[in-house]
Amino acid sequence: MRKPLNWPPDFEQLVEEHQSMVFSLAWRMTGDRGLAEELAQDVLLELDRNLARMKSPEHVRFWLRQVTVHRSADALRRKQTKAASLGTDVWVELEERHVLVEPIDESDESPLGRRIEDLMAGLPESQRAALVLRYQEELTPEEIAVTLQSPLATVKSQLQRGLKLLRARANEYLKEYVRGT
Amino acid sequence: MEHREIGEQENGQELAEFERKLRIAMQRREAPLGMKQRVLARARERRQAQHGRWWMVQRIAASALLATIFGGIAVYKQVQERALERKRGEEARDQVMTALRITHKTLDHVNERLADNSKSTLGFQTFR
Numbered sequence: 068m069r070k071p072l073n074w075p076p077d078f079e080q081l082v083e084e085h086q087s088m089v090f091s092l093a094w095r096m097t098g099d100r101g102l103a104e105e106l107a108q109d110v111l112l113e114l115d116r117n118l119a120r121m122k123s124p125e126h127v128r129f130w131l132r133q134v135t136v137h138r139s140a141d142a143l144r145r146k147q148t149k150a151a152s153l154g155t156d157v158w159v160e161l162e163e164r165h166v167l168v169e170p171i172d173e174s175d176e177s178p179l180g181r182r183i184e185d186l187m188a189g190l191p192e193s194q195r196a197a198l199v200l201r202y203q204e205e206l207t208p209e210e211i212a213v214t215l216q217s218p219l220a221t222v223k224s225q226l227q228r229g230l231k232l233l234r235a236r237a238n239e240y241l242k243e244y245v246r247g248t
Numbered sequence: 249m250e251h252r253e254i255g256e257q258e259n260g261q262e263l264a265e266f267e268r269k270l271r272i273a274m275q276r277r278e279a280p281l282g283m284k285q286r287v288l289a290r291a292r293e294r295r296q297a298q299h300g301r302w303w304m305v306q307r308i309a310a311s312a313l314l315a316t317i318f319g320g321i322a323v324y325k326q327v328q329e330r331a332l333e334r335k336r337g338e339e340a341r342d343q344v345m346t347a348l349r350i351t352h353k354t355l356d357h358v359n360e361r362l363a364d365n366s367k368s369t370l371g372f373q374t375f376r
Binding site: 089202 | 271273280
């Protein structure tokens with residue numbers, strides 16, 4: 068495969084282009100905004116280290132999605148292990164600190180949009196990864212299967228189950244929201 | 249049967265509507281302010297550290313190369329000197345051997361002459 072003419076581009080340009088994608092993926096995978104920023108920074112730095120191996124813009128996008136999903140899953144597992152060994156207080160404190168990093172402007176968001184990270188965080192890891200790639204990144208089930216290195220049938224089943232579970236939880240939340248307003 | 253079909257249809261519509269809402273809700277979030285600068289600063293730091301390491305490796309490699317070259321030259325000179333000394337030694341030995349051979353021949357010659365003289369002197373005495 069031939070490389071595009073002005074390839075590889077400036078690292079700064081790539082960060083500018085992909086930072087929101089990487090950050091959003093990490094946030095929706097981990098449910099923790101602070102941890103997501105750390106992960107996003109690490110992934111982008113790893114891209115800098117591997118820039119010479121990148122063949123095209125599509126390759127960069129694919130690589131970033133794959134590495135972000137895997138890194139987020141690893142971080143979640145580490146977090147769960149630590150929480151289990153230390154007790155949950157430490158993580159509650161850390162999460163509060165992370166959330167306080169920067170307030171989000173929620174004024175023009177739907178109720179679902181405001182709570183989507185929390186709702187996603189309640190799903191099993193594999194379903195969450197499939198749903199984020201499907202609805203945030205607009206990937207087809209085939210592309211998700213390649214990114215997650217899973218069989219297509221598994222991905223389709225994860226999407227179906229995840230969507231059902233998310234819908235049930237979103238409905239519960241929306242009912243509470245309507246009652247609360 | 250019709251009720252079931254209608255129910256399935258409604259359910260499908262609801263699901264499609266939920267998917268539509270989900271797509272909107274799952275728009276990408278803006279990255280935190282300053283994240284790009286933080287990433288670029290870390291990348292710069294890493295490059296500088298890497299450059300420093302590379303510079304150190306280059307210096308060590310250059311030093312090793314120079315040490316090898318100078319060591320090689322010193323060893324070569326030593327070997328050359330030893331070869332020269334050995335050659336000189338061999339030459340000196342050859343000269344000594346030649347001198348000894350000449351001396352040996354001269355002594356043989358003198359010895360022969362002396363033996364001849366002794367024979368002639370003895371014959372003269374016998375004749376008298």
